[in-house]
Amino acid sequence: QNVSVEVLDHLEHLALVDFRDSEGVERLQKAIQFADQLHEVNTDGVEPMDSVLEDRCLYLREDDVTEGNCTKELLENAREKVEEYFVAPPGNIPLPKLEERDTFLQGS
């Protein structure tokens, strides 16, 4: 059972991944098949588990100021900065539509 082009396009938009070629898509299909094996287990009436650590205690921190004040250090990571601001493009640059992208998915 193949994943449709619409879903692949949607995934590329959401996660900004590039499946690049048929091998990439094939790997995705195999991963889905592998995960689908979970459906073979009957889980009626069983509470879903998020993590094996779900019984651990969630640590609560006191409301004290213990961090911050490291502007210079943080800005060292910035490719571009203006005074003490990070610089970003004016808005999200949307991934071009499928027809306009140079992607292997077009051929599908």
Added chain:
Amino acid sequence: LAPWIPVVGLEIHAQISSNSKLFSGSQVQFAAPPNSLVSFFDASLPGTLPVLNRRCVEAAVMTGLALNCSINKKSLFDRKHYFYADLPAGYQITQQRVPIAVNGSLSYSLYIDKKMSQMVTKTVRIKQIQLEQDSGKSLHDDTRCQTLVDLNRAGVGLMEVVMEPDMCCGEEAAAAVRELQLILQTLGSSQAVMAEGQLRVDANVSVHHPGEPYGVRTEVKNINSIRFLAKAVDYEIQRQIEELENGGTILNETRAFDSKLGCTVPMRDKEGKQDYRFMPEPNLPPLILYDAKSLPANMNHQQVINIDWIHERLPDLPSVKREKLVEQYGILPEHSFTLSNEDGLAEFFESVVKQTQMKPKKVIGWILNDLLSYLKQHSLTVKESPVSSFLLADLLNLLEKKEISSTAAKQVFVELWKGEGKTPLEIVKEQKLELLQDQKELEQICQAVIDGQENE
């Protein structure tokens, strides 16, 4: 033409009043040098983990209790994914599946008509309250085609209060938000000042004909004051009605309120339905809260939050305070409402009542008709009033003892307003406003007037 029923729901984000952020130890403060209140976790540097702030949980529990919610003893954290420059992690930690509080209600009052003669009480259901992170701030520099990002606000704790679509117009939405604001300020869980972004409201608006299913709703954002909230909601209702009556359709979109033009416009960057790919936050186990019955015996009490303990320490809510004013002073509910709606006015009123023999029912007239209207005319807060409660009480005592007439008292009040430091008695003497009590003196004056008339 068939009538339209407008439906209004609200999503309100209240910044939690705390020293440090929800999941990190950097400071929470308005207006600081850019990126100075940012920890490595807030900047989403690899290898950092969220650590929950106890104070933020207590704030959410207090707010849930004040809004009659059921507090979930076990709530969960999730990741909500979307890309934006002020969200460095690419996701926000929120509570989508099981939030901390659900199924509450908020009662609010509003005037039944424009004449402001009588009040009516309405209720809006609270769907849920959830804890979540705030994002950083984007400053758009259109000339240089770039956005400047300040992460000081990134990671600050928020309580999102979701109100069911039980409201029908701008006035109701505004009254509900005002009451929520007063409750949050009374609890201290949020300072809820809209102008500083501590209280942000998004409105969901739709219209439909009676008996038909709900219409398509739009989301209205960028509302910066309670007054604008009422305007934005009413404008959007009208826009939708006109669009539908002209045969058009309503798009399920997000619109921004333009306060200068007084209208809503579609927002860019929000086209198309978002897919947030919710997933459990893998770095945080469930949040467990306790009550008196379930309190664990041998746990470090700093790690335990007891809902009953918090419940016992809740302060009097605004509605209770208003009832107490009515009971104690015999004033009308409408008066009590106005008193509590204006910051510091109730305290001013009580202070005057303590210092004067005049009955509270008479004092209230001076507070609401004279003092408040002057304050409003000059755009002053109660704190900035040039007339102190001491001076006003002094004036009212003169009136009560019949040393001056009520007309004279109004004159003195105008003079006091100038704030020149004179006492009421000094003003009365200066302007010769004393009521004459001496019989002989009165007879002399009357005789002089009669004599004057005879000469004409």
